[in-house]
Amino acid sequence: xxxxxxxxxxxxxxxxxxxxxxxxxxxxxxxxxxxxxxxxxxxxxxxxxxxxxxxxxxxxxxxxxxxxxxxxxxxxxxxxxxxxxxxxxxxxxxxxxxxxxxx
Amino acid sequence: xxxxxxxxxxxxxxxxxxxxxxxxxxxxxxxxxxxxxxxxxxxxxxxxxxxxxxxxxxxxxxxxxxxxxxxxxxxxxxxxxxxxxxxxxxxxxxxxxxxxxxx
Numbered sequence: 001x002x003x004x005x006x007x008x009x010x011x012x013x014x015x016x017x018x019x020x021x022x023x024x025x026x027x028x029x030x031x032x033x034x035x036x037x038x039x040x041x042x043x044x045x046x047x048x049x050x051x052x053x054x055x056x057x058x059x060x061x062x063x064x065x066x067x068x069x070x071x072x073x074x075x076x077x078x079x080x081x082x083x084x085x086x087x088x089x090x091x092x093x094x095x096x097x098x099x100x101x102x103x
Numbered sequence: 104x105x106x107x108x109x110x111x112x113x114x115x116x117x118x119x120x121x122x123x124x125x126x127x128x129x130x131x132x133x134x135x136x137x138x139x140x141x142x143x144x145x146x147x148x149x150x151x152x153x154x155x156x157x158x159x160x161x162x163x164x165x166x167x168x169x170x171x172x173x174x175x176x177x178x179x180x181x182x183x184x185x186x187x188x189x190x191x192x193x194x195x196x197x198x199x200x201x202x203x204x205x206x
Contacts, residue, residue, distance in 0.1 A: 005111045012200050013141045022125045038116045
């Protein structure tokens with residue numbers, strides 16, 4: 001599925017880390033939300049409030065979840081889950097195109 | 104109006120000019136489309152196919168339309184129109200948040 005249908009889109013973008021991450025917020029009829037975004041090559045640390053599933057549509061990244069030593073690599077078609085009130089380090093090797101699902 | 108309702112959103116972002124411009128495409132029930140995006144500080148030249156109205160939600164830019172000598176400044180709450188099959192130079196002074204309406 002290349003698009004989300006019957007949704008609302010917040011006009012104003014979310015810009016993080018001096019533009020290394022840019023996303024738009026999508027609101028669904030059931031009250032859930034997702035963001036569609038990109039992350040440019042960088043090493044960043046994101047904090048979570050709600051649990052997140054990061055679905056990678058394009059690009060390559062390495063991710064280390066809080067409390068883990070290991071970095072795992074994710075590519076287009078893959079996803080990773082981050083618990084609520086946690087954080088993860090992400091090294092973007094090739095510009096990521098992602099959808100972040102908030103649980 | 105801070106959001107678009109009852110629309111479809113293309114998941115994959117549009118990335119132009121090495122990331123200086125990032126947008127997401129919004130599809131409307133009447134068949135029209137818009138993009139919600141950002142332009143980081145830069146001097147860029149955009150080409151148009153369809154006519155465009157650029158609505159500035161945040162930031163400051165200077166714009167010179169094809170065939171004009173004068174640069175005009177646009178800020179949040181303002182917009183400018185570009186004819187079909189034309190181009191414009193845009194100098195973004197403060198990161199732009201915009202909606203581009205395709206006619």
